Every structure is written in C-alpha cells, then in structure tokens.
Amino acid sequence: MIKLHDIDHVLMGVEDLDASTHQWEDEFGLTQVGREGRQSLLACNYENPSLILQQAAKPGIIHAAYQLAPGFSLDEAEKHLKEHRVQYTRSEAGVTFADLEGNGIQFVEYRPKQGQDKFPREWRQTTRNHRIGAPRRLGHVNYLTGDIHRQVDFYLNVVGMKLADKLGANAGAFLHIGADHHVMAFVNTGDAHFHHIAFDMLDWGQIRQSFDHLAQYGRVMPWGPVRHGIGGNLAGYVRLPEGDCFIELYCDMEQLDATHEPREYPDDRHSSNVWGLLPPRSYFRFDKESIEAERESLQSIWEKQPALLGD
Template sequence: MIRLGRIDHVCLRVRDLDEAAARWCLQFGLEERARGAGRALLACNDEPCSLELVEGIEPPGFDHVAFELHRTCSLADAREHLASAGVPADEHDGALWPSDPDGRGIELLPYRAPERDTDRWPQHARPSTSVSVGGPRRLGHVNCLTGALGENLAFYRNVLGMRVSDWLGDGAVWLRIDSEHHVMALVDKGEAHFHHLAFDVVDIGKMRDLLDHVARHGRWVSWGPARHGIAGNIATYVRITEEPCHVELYCDMERLEDDHEPRVYPDDRYSSNTWGPLPPRSYFRFDPVAIEWERESRETLGEPLPREGS
C-alpha cells in the first residue's frame, strides 16, 4: 500500500524566472533556497521548499504538486502500488511522477529523515540564523477545479491513499492525509483548473499584515476574509494573474480524529462562509473578463459578470 506523509511543494511555470522568484519572495515573504537549470526553489520559514518555479514551459501556471511519502512507505512500495493500480508513472530525479485523471502532474518524493534532532522540534523552537520575519509558516494544501469529480476522487483516495474529510453537497470534496482537515480539495465546476495553493499563517493578525503588504504591491483580495463552515479555517484569497491561480492565507484549520466520519454539508452560504457572502463568480474563473470584473469590483457595483467567452 501507499501512504503519504505531507505536502512538499507546488511547482508553477513562469515566463521570467528572475522576475517571478523576486516577486514571490518580496510579496509573500518567501526565501529563495536554491537556483539552477531554469528552476528556483522558494520556501516558507525554514521549510526546504514550498514553491518551485520553472522557466521556459508554456503556458505559465500550474505544473505539479509534490507529496513526500510517509516514513513507513518506501519509493519501491509506492512504485509497486501504482503498478498494481494500473497507474503509469515516470521515474526520474529520485521521484515517481503519475498524473491524476485531469492530467495534473503529481510528484511523489521519498521520505527524507530530519538531518538534526532539532529539526523535529516545533518550528518556532528550532534555532536558526537564516529565517526571516514576516512570511507564512508553511505550505498547507491545494484546491483544484474539475469536471470529473468522481474519477479524481477515486484517484486521490484509492491510488494516493487520501481520506475523505467532508463533502459540500455532492459537488465538492475535501481530502486529508493526517489530522489536518485537508491537504486537497476538489470542486466540480465543469472543467479542470488549478485554483489555489494555501499558506498557513499563525493567526489573523499575521494574515492582516500580509494582506496589507500584498495590497501595497497591487494585489487584491478575490474573496475574504471568510470563516469556512467546512474545515473551520479563517481564509483570505489573493488573485495571482501572472501564474493563473489564487493564494490562500489561512489559520485555525480544524483537526480531525483518526476515526472521523465524513460529513455532508448543505451547499449553502453558511457552509462556505459563516461570516458573510459567498465568493463572487469571478473567483472561479481565470479569463481576462473575470479578472477585470474582480479587480474593479464590477459585480459588487451591480454589473453582472458576462458569461465566459461572450
């Protein structure tokens, strides 16, 4: 069998590596860890890598999400499991590379033991001479839109071993690999698109500081702050136009017991945001019209968002 240990990083394709690496570090408080062969590795706090940027592959945007295997699951175990499930996977750079039913890239990395005993301490207690103040604590999860919810659920649950946390009606599902409510969410919107990567921040005060900061750099909130009924986290979503996606800043994620029974929430406003409104319809789109409507708050001003392609 296969067992995942944690989410490791998200990889995005960018047009200009120098520009993108500097932008992500400056605007979201990340640190560049390594650079070479058209790639840059960026990290939150003292993580080895949270965000990988790769240059020269069109179009810009999502490339893959990487998961580290649990210490009880070897790369050979994962290879055998994928083969028995009939899932093809390339093997290179010391990792396995399957794809989900929507064609999204997955990297499965072998477990890497901490180099020092202090690396196992709580993050705030680890001695450091290089950690900068101000950024998120870690990469926490990803969210993907899909037009094939059942096929993708089967892949992430049966092939990658994730467990269902909760449902929103029958149109969205949240999946976990440990006690944190989710490491991935899948939302049925009729088509596939990577929606957001999520950075864990210590509390709503840190979220406020980061939002003030990104606003000064011309970013805007696509939705939030919101208190999700499902998962319980406080979340704010920031639009990224260069690599089409959103960044979620979140805190207070629900923790689940090992024997948690998945819940089915009604598909209503309260399940999505106990504090107030549902997101604007532009939040689920990445075309230029939706971005303009969102940037200028045209939906809020009473102008209906045109249908995509109209």
C-alpha cells in the first residue's frame, strides 16, 4: 500500500512565463524562488515551491503532485503502480501518471524540513522579500468528474488517499492524507474538468484583504463568502480564466483525528454553505458565455439567466 505525506505542488501551463510569474506575485502574493528553463517556481512562504508555472502552448493544470511518506521511495511507488497496471513515466522530478479521466498526478520524494524550516513561520528570520498577505501554504485541489465512484476508488487504492466524507451517495467526495479535512475533492457534475486550486490563509481578515486587492485587478469572485458545511472552512472563490480554473482562498479547515470515520452529508444547500446561497451555475462551467454572465452577474437577473446559461 502506497503511503503519502502531503500535497507538494501544482504544475500549471501558461502562455507567457514572465507575465504569469509577475501576475501570481502581484495578485496572489506568491514569491518566485527559482527559475529552471521553461519553469518558474513560486512559493507561498518558506516552504518548497507550491506552484510551478511552465511555458506551454495550452494553458491549464498539468498535474497535482504529492509527497511520498518518509521512507517510501520512488522505486516503491513504481512497483505499486505496476501492480495496479497504471502507465507512468519516471524522471528526476518524480513518477508521473494520470487518473481515469486524464488528470495528471505526480509522486515526489519526501523532503524533510531543515534549518529554520523546522520552526514556526513567525519565529524565523529572513532577508528574502516575502510578500505581505501571502497564503500560508497550498492546501488542496478540486475536480469535477463524470464517474465519481471509479475516480474515488482510484484515489483510494492507487494514489493512496483516505475518504474523509461524502456529499450524498453520489454528489461529491472529499479525500484526505493527514489531519486537514481534505487534500482533494470531487464534485459529480457529469463532466470531467479541473476545478480549483486552494490556498490556506491565516484568517478571514486576510481573505477579505486579499479579495479587496484582487478586485483592483479586475478579478471576479462568483461565490463567497461561504462557510462550507463539509470541511467547515471559510472560503471565497475567484475565477482564473487564463488557467481554466478557479482559485479558492480559505481558512479554518476542520481537522480530523486518527479515529475519524467517513460521514455522508445530505446533498443540500446547508452542506455546501451553512450561511446561505449555493454557487451560481457558472461556477461549474468554463465556457465563454458563462464566464461573461458571471462577470456581469447576469446569473442574478432571472430574465437573462436561462438564455445565457443554456437552459
């Protein structure tokens, strides 16, 4: 059985590497900590790069990478994938493969914390230009799926995650590695698509400040603020059209202990947002018409909504 430690990074394809790097630094507060050929390495704070941008003809998410547990080698990961008859490639970076709907996955070796990294962030000292208001860390990723049962089975048995909770019998599933309620999740919409990258923030005050900042760059927050019933986290979502996905900023995630047993939440509004509204339908769509309707809040105008969103 494969063993994981945590999420490591997300690899995203971009058309203009320099412009995208500055965008992530200026808008989302990440810091470039390295440049390797066609890749720009960005970190939230002191940790290893959590977002890697790669020059690519087709923008979008290429893979989500996970650290193997201490003592579990890439050779053992290869053996595990062979036993499950999963095709993969091996490189210096790690072992790369895809799930049943073509979403990229990579296993990388465990990287032990060294030096100041062993201590809380607030205690450390640095001369590096950390950006005020930066996320604390990469938290999780989320996918839309057309085959939730097979996908969940794949991530439990092949990728090595654990089931945290379910939304109804078929509507959604949340998987974890450590104490965080989920490190990845599926929403069963009938179609496969990467949905969002989520960054852990200090508190709601920092999230508010970040969305005030992003609004000055013309970013649109289609859903939020919300308090999720499943996971318990406070969150807000901003669309990233050039990445064909959303970015979630969240805090206050439920922490699971070793005795946790998966729960099945009812598939209702309260499980998604205990404060009120469900997301607009455009939240689950990535076509130009829905994005434009979302930008102008046309989904809130009943007379406009059916024609614009394809009903």
